[in-house]
Amino acid sequence: MTIASFLNVCIDRLPSNESLLFPASHCASCNRRLAIKDLIPVFSYLWLRGRCRYCQAPIPRRILWVEISTGVLFGYLYWHYGLSIELAVAAFYCCLFITLMVIDLEHGLILNKIVYPAAAVALLISAFLPPSKVAHLSGEAASLVNTYLPQPGIVQAVIGGGTGLVLLLLIVLISRGGMGWGDVKMAALIGIVTGYLILVALLLAVIFGGIVAVILLTLKIKKRKEGIPFAPFLSLATIITLLYGSDILNWYLGLF
Ligand SMILES: [Zn+2]
Numbered sequence: 001m002t003i004a005s006f007l008n009v010c011i012d013r014l015p016s017n018e019s020l021l022f023p024a025s026h027c028a029s030c031n032r033r034l035a036i037k038d039l040i041p042v043f044s045y046l047w048l049r050g051r052c053r054y055c056q057a058p059i060p061r062r063i064l065w066v067e068i069s070t071g072v073l074f075g076y077l078y079w080h081y082g083l084s085i086e087l088a089v090a091a092f093y094c095c096l097f098i099t100l101m102v103i104d105l106e107h108g109l110i111l112n113k114i115v116y117p118a119a120a121v122a123l124l125i126s127a128f129l130p131p132s133k134v135a136h137l138s139g140e141a142a143s144l145v146n147t148y149l150p151q152p153g154i155v156q157a158v159i160g161g162g163t164g165l166v167l168l169l170l171i172v173l174i175s176r177g178g179m180g181w182g183d184v185k186m187a188a189l190i191g192i193v194t195g196y197l198i199l200v201a202l203l204l205a206v207i208f209g210g211i212v213a214v215i216l217l218t219l220k221i222k223k224r225k226e227g228i229p230f231a232p233f234l235s236l237a238t239i240i241t242l243l244y245g246s247d248i249l250n251w252y253l254g255l256f
Contacts, residue, residue: 015111080243093239108227130195149196160197205238
């Protein structure tokens with residue numbers, strides 16, 4: 001739960017170049033320093049009815065949603081992975097992609113200062129824990145990879161990252177607008193995280209993005225010319241791929 005609060009601090013401060021550690025948590029409106037009792041995840045928000053204790057300014061509802069969804073997701077990850085090193089790595093990646101998702105939703109930005117260090121850390125992790133292990137690659141998908149593709153984790157990560165980079169670059173060049181360099185860099189990061197499952201992740205992201213775009217256009221919430229941020233779909237697709245990419249690939253291979 002403390003982690004969810006830290007994610008909210010990252011989301012608030014990274015886009016505006018504020019330090020993550022100083023000053024201590026404060027109200028964005030009256031700058032009053034918040035007490036421990038104001039910082040208990042979910043409960044403080046509900047108890048204060050979403051307003052600052054001192055100046056009554058509304059606290060962004062996102063604070064609550066990030067706390068709840070991070071909590072639920074962590075519970076689910078624990079159930080899925082059990083207590084293991086894979087759990088720790090998957091939890092780290094989920095935090096990373098939730099942060100990227102919310103910052104892109106709120107600011108339309110994919111920050112280099114998150115993507116570059118994250119890519120370096122993910123490469124380092126891949127050397128010790130191959131992407132195929134984090135995603136529990138199994139069944140026919142695993143035997144295909146074991147037969148035809150290089151095994152070392154760092155090689156999986158580099159091939160995945162390169163594939164993500166090239167594919168998104170092609171999409172950006174063909175679609176001209178809509179997506180940008182931030183999405184290309186993020187696809188490379190996702191490739192490092194998911195390895196060969198990058199293909200599943202990108203396909204899911206395009207499907208999710210397509211469905212939501214059609215809904216927004218049909219309901220006339222967005223006009224055709226307006227861009228829709230793509231990082232939220234990339235993030236969601238990555239988390240689902242880590243958990244179920246292997247199952248999705250096995251289902252697909254079973255069709256033939
Ligand atoms: Zn206040």
